[in-house]
Amino acid sequence: MDFLNAIILLLNYIIVPALAYGSQLALGAIFVTLIYGILRFANFATGDMMSFGTMVAILFTWYFQSLGISLGVLPTAILAIPLAIVFMILYMLTIDKFVFSYYRIKKSPPVQLAMVSIGVMFVTQAIVRIIIGPFDRRFFDGEKFIIKANQFKEMTGLNEGLTIKSTQVLTIFLTIIVVSILFWFLNKTKTGKSMRAYSDNEDLALLSGIDPKRVVMITWMIAGILATIGGVLYGLDKSFKPFTYFNNMLPIFAAAIVGGIGNPFGAFLGGYVIAFSEIFLTYAYKKFFMYMLPESMEPNSLIQLLSTDYKFAVSFSILVIVLLFRPSGIFKGKIL
Amino acid sequence: MKQYANVITAYAIMIGLIILVGIFQSWNIAFSIFNLCLISAVMTMGANIQWGYAGLINFGIMGYTALGGLAAVLVSVPPVREAWQVGGLSMLFCLFIIVLIVFSIRYVLKNFQKSKRKNIYIASIIVIGLIILRIVSGPAIHSIEAVEPAKTGFLGGLGLPIIFSWIVGAFFAGGLAYIIGKVALGLRADYLAIATLLISEIVIAIIKHEDWLARGVKNVIGLKRPVPYEVNLQSEQWFIDLVAKWNRGVLDLISTAEGKQAALSQLVIESSSVFVKICYSGLFLTVVVILLIITQKALYSPWGRMMRAIRDNEEAANAMGKNVVKQHLLIFILGSAIVGIAGAMMVTHDGLFTPGSYRPMRYTFLIWVMVIVGGSGNNFGAILGGFAVWFLWIEAAPIALFLINLFTSGLADTNAFKLHLIDSVPYFRFLMMGIGLLLIMRYRPKGILPEKINIK
Numbered sequence: 001m002d003f004l005n006a007i008i009l010l011l012n013y014i015i016v017p018a019l020a021y022g023s024q025l026a027l028g029a030i031f032v033t034l035i036y037g038i039l040r041f042a043n044f045a046t047g048d049m050m051s052f053g054t055m056v057a058i059l060f061t062w063y064f065q066s067l068g069i070s071l072g073v074l075p076t077a078i079l080a081i082p083l084a085i086v087f088m089i090l091y092m093l094t095i096d097k098f099v100f101s102y103y104r105i106k107k108s109p110p111v112q113l114a115m116v117s118i119g120v121m122f123v124t125q126a127i128v129r130i131i132i133g134p135f136d137r138r139f140f141d142g143e144k145f146i147i148k149a150n151q152f153k154e155m156t157g158l159n160e161g162l163t164i165k166s167t168q169v170l171t172i173f174l175t176i177i178v179v180s181i182l183f184w185f186l187n188k189t190k191t192g193k194s195m196r197a198y199s200d201n202e203d204l205a206l207l208s209g210i211d212p213k214r215v216v217m218i219t220w221m222i223a224g225i226l227a228t229i230g231g232v233l234y235g236l237d238k239s240f241k242p243f244t245y246f247n248n249m250l251p252i253f254a255a256a257i258v259g260g261i262g263n264p265f266g267a268f269l270g271g272y273v274i275a276f277s278e279i280f281l282t283y284a285y286k287k288f289f290m291y292m293l294p295e296s297m298e299p300n301s302l303i304q305l306l307s308t309d310y311k312f313a314v315s316f317s318i319l320v321i322v323l324l325f326r327p328s329g330i331f332k333g334k335i336l
Numbered sequence: 337m338k339q340y341a342n343v344i345t346a347y348a349i350m351i352g353l354i355i356l357v358g359i360f361q362s363w364n365i366a367f368s369i370f371n372l373c374l375i376s377a378v379m380t381m382g383a384n385i386q387w388g389y390a391g392l393i394n395f396g397i398m399g400y401t402a403l404g405g406l407a408a409v410l411v412s413v414p415p416v417r418e419a420w421q422v423g424g425l426s427m428l429f430c431l432f433i434i435v436l437i438v439f440s441i442r443y444v445l446k447n448f449q450k451s452k453r454k455n456i457y458i459a460s461i462i463v464i465g466l467i468i469l470r471i472v473s474g475p476a477i478h479s480i481e482a483v484e485p486a487k488t489g490f491l492g493g494l495g496l497p498i499i500f501s502w503i504v505g506a507f508f509a510g511g512l513a514y515i516i517g518k519v520a521l522g523l524r525a526d527y528l529a530i531a532t533l534l535i536s537e538i539v540i541a542i543i544k545h546e547d548w549l550a551r552g553v554k555n556v557i558g559l560k561r562p563v564p565y566e567v568n569l570q571s572e573q574w575f576i577d578l579v580a581k582w583n584r585g586v587l588d589l590i591s592t593a594e595g596k597q598a599a600l601s602q603l604v605i606e607s608s609s610v611f612v613k614i615c616y617s618g619l620f621l622t623v624v625v626i627l628l629i630i631t632q633k634a635l636y637s638p639w640g641r642m643m644r645a646i647r648d649n650e651e652a653a654n655a656m657g658k659n660v661v662k663q664h665l666l667i668f669i670l671g672s673a674i675v676g677i678a679g680a681m682m683v684t685h686d687g688l689f690t691p692g693s694y695r696p697m698r699y700t701f702l703i704w705v706m707v708i709v710g711g712s713g714n715n716f717g718a719i720l721g722g723f724a725v726w727f728l729w730i731e732a733a734p735i736a737l738f739l740i741n742l743f744t745s746g747l748a749d750t751n752a753f754k755l756h757l758i759d760s761v762p763y764f765r766f767l768m769m770g771i772g773l774l775l776i777m778r779y780r781p782k783g784i785l786p787e788k789i790n791i792k
Contacts, residue, residue, distance in 0.1 A: 041526065042526040042527075042529065042530060044701075099774060099778075102778060109525075110525065110526050111393060111525045111526060111529075112777070112781075114525075114526050114529060115704070115708060115773075115777060116773075116774065116777050118701055118704065118705070118773065119770045119771075119773035119774040119777060120770065120774070121701070121770070122701070122705075122766045122767070122769045122770025122773065123766070123767060123770030123771060123774070124770075125697075125763075125766050125770075126763050126764065126765075126766035126767035126770060127767070129760060129763035129766065130757070130760040130763050130764070130767070133759075133760065134763070246697070250533065250534055250537060253530050253534070254534065257527070257530065307545065309541065309544070309545035310541055310545065312537060312541060313537070313538045313541040313542070316534035316535065316537055316538050317538065319530075319531070319534055320519065320520075320531065320534070320535065320538075323519075323520065323523060323527070323531055324519060327522075327523065327527075
């Protein structure tokens, strides 16, 4: 019984939240890695682009809510996602046309493109804050929980309750769908293969008749889809605040690099590596050991490896360690 | 003289703008902008040394600034004796353990062959060390933080004049740069950017949450100033005389003696804060001028030539027998140390240390905009960038307000759209920075004052 309780405890406080958070990071990390692999620069505007997509989704959600449209148990934001994606892609393509394409054609070094992306970051941040303001916005509606702690306790008769929020399930579910479609697209379709070829060797791809403009456009479209879905899911699960989104850029970068930048599958797993290690290392295991150990050995302290203040620092330290010992990431990406 | 024409014009315009602020807004605002411009200029010089001279990207400026600020606290605050009594010894012991860990890891690295066993040794040294650290430091930290938590709750500093912290800050930042440089300098440019950004976030996290060190997010306020306090100035006779002399024209216009007295005391209050700011300006200007002379000398020295050679073609420089790795590390440390000075200067100027306010937007990306806009590789350009961008950053809101009113003058004052725009005036500074950066990168990629090397 105690053993079961301990497992439920871990599920409730570590595994389910980490899976959801990891999925959100994974979507962002694939976005970073795609831009890096195909357009060849570190996009510092990642977090703010995600917040732009989320902002559009929130505006549409509010519009739908005012019309009285809803999805019942599901959040209305799901309906707004496709529209938000369209706006996000338009925004990205506009920026690419007016900003990035010039440097790409000139074959500027990646550093310069990264600097330019900082300019884009400033502009996007300003646009988001001017339109929707810097405040915390919640836009979740529909059924909040799938299983509540009390219900679970009654159902199973255990001491520990398990809470599963519908946003968590939604996040994991949508991530699996999006990522599997993406991998199918990259590996099986002709366009996807041409993208991978372009990423692998640009000149060779050009020689074989791959149209770089098309590849770039499709990359931005996929990036738009990933950024919007990732951003909206994060906003549904927690809340939307432009500053938080900007800060999320850092663990997303960490996830992309840990997985091996340029490698979408690595980025996907990297998201979970970062999320799990953040939560594993900052969780207080006192209760867990109370269930697992006999009463005489019960711990007095919290048994917390690191205080929760260092949550972000954990992911950055992992990144530093990975960069030190395996600079190309856990799964080999582009060689540094 | 002719070749300096554009430098002189650019600086004249900049100073003119600040004087305009003094005339139209107030001299107090003008001098506070000027002071922060000077501090920004020091930061940009640090970043410029790394980026302009050597082509190294350092997005960790925020971390070095914070370390400089930490130095200001640790140098100037008087020691908290009670806290030292309850936990000082244990904390010193912790320091000793950390040194021990570092040296034992070095020993293992040097004396063992590359193998799995070596990795296990290193890992176990770190793990055991951390466990001992926690056991020793835990109770000590707890008792230190319990000493008058509302006022102190930390170990305090050395109680020295705060001006020393400018040097100590440089050493702190340089020390961090040494560690980061050893770890990360081998990385490719954009990876280095990300790695330094993340490491600086770790530094901020530590400063924020280790309350025993500098009170963390509870902030340290009321740091001792190197310049006189307004309140003291207002009662000094020589200062009152000075103000009376300076404003003779205005005072003579007032006929009654009481009116004159009232006007004078008002003027004294106003001028005292301006006077304090001028004192700071003098101090900061000295630092900027000294750094400028040193960096200019370095730029034209054989060493500067070597740095440019390394920047422009690493392999060729390497082939000529220049130790690229060592020089990169050196310049990384030097640049970061300068940023550390700026961090200490900033805390000295504000008189308070607020770890929560160190955010990458303000302390990393804005500084980079300054470097790029001003002109990388050119010290005059970097300083100008610091001035121009900081000026715009502060004055963006009034400018935006003016523009909004101009363009929406056809709309009623209660128009929702207009009200919304006026509410979001503070965020137009981001827009201006972004557009400014994009335009400069596109049409003047070398900055306002581009790098010009004339070999004599």
